[in-house]
Amino acid sequence: MSDRLPVFPLSTVLFPGLVLPLHIFEERYRTLVRELVAQSGETPHEFGVVTLKHGSEVAPEPGDDDPVPAAPAVSAADLYDVGCTAELRHVTELPDGRFDIMTVGRRRFSVVSVDQGSEPYLTAQVRWLPEEEEAGEIAQLLAPRVLTAFRTYLDLLRPNSEMLDQVPDDPTVLSHLVAATAQLTVEERQLLLAMPDTASRLRAELRLLNREAGLLARVRAVPVPLSDLARPASPN
Structure with a gap:
């Protein structure tokens, strides 16, 4: 079964259950937010988030006295094939008509075709x-191994991180959280989003986490000048 869906191209990968805040300033996406808010309560207030392979996700936000720049054209070739819907959970309209919205990833889809022109937005x-x-039996068996690897990775990346106390043990939720929060490339995240099932995603994540933990352990073992240690840690 296929459906027509409003699409917001972004440089990030959204996973089911993960929170995505957005600042909406382009008029075409202001229109989309207004339309979604106006929908009946029985209809999911959601739009598709698809990751850009290249190009700009939106026009630059203009200054107070600047003209609104033209929105960049996006074609199917600019987008990955698999995306995730974002469901509106909270909308704040600002005095100048912009919106701050809070969304949560809901369901995955594959892109069949892209249309730019019949609506103001893609x-x-x-x-x-x-x-x-x-989750199946294999996923249930893999989840504890991935959870252990994820805790090891987080402890190397951010010692004493509060996230260590908030890691879920549900296999599917865990697979989405790992994919969204580990320091992976967009291509790696996109491959994880497109995995056919939780077991496949967990198996791939176990390899990625072991790789990343090994790299972090080697980096931490390299002596650095005391002056470098005195610098504040990067939040990224």
Whole structure:
């Protein structure tokens, strides 16, 4: 089954269950937010988030006295094939008509075709990807190993991180959290989003986490000048 869906191209990868705040200033996406808010309560207030392979996700935000720049054209070739819907959870309209919105990833889809012109914003014909009602036996066996690897990775990356106390043990939720928060490339995150099931995603994440933990351990073992240690840590 395929459906037509409003699409917001971004430079990030959204996963089901993960929070995505956005600042909306382009008029075409202001229109989208207004339309979503006006929908009935029975209709999911959601739009598609698809990751850009290259190019700019939106026009630069203009200054107070600057003209609104033209929105960049986006084609199917600029986008990855798999995305995730973002469901509106909170909308704040600012005095000048812009919006601050809070969304949560909801369901995955593959892009069949892209249309730019019939609506002010980008739309796509999408096919919904099947989701597991419950993680299978292999995923249940992999989840504790991935959780241990993720804790090791986080402890190396950010010692005493509060996230260590908030890591879920549900296999599917865990797989999405690891994919969204580990320091991976966009291409790696996109591959994880497109995985056919939780077990496949967890298996790939176990390899990636072990790789990243090994790299971090080697970096920490290299002596550095005391002056470098005195610098504040980067939040990234």
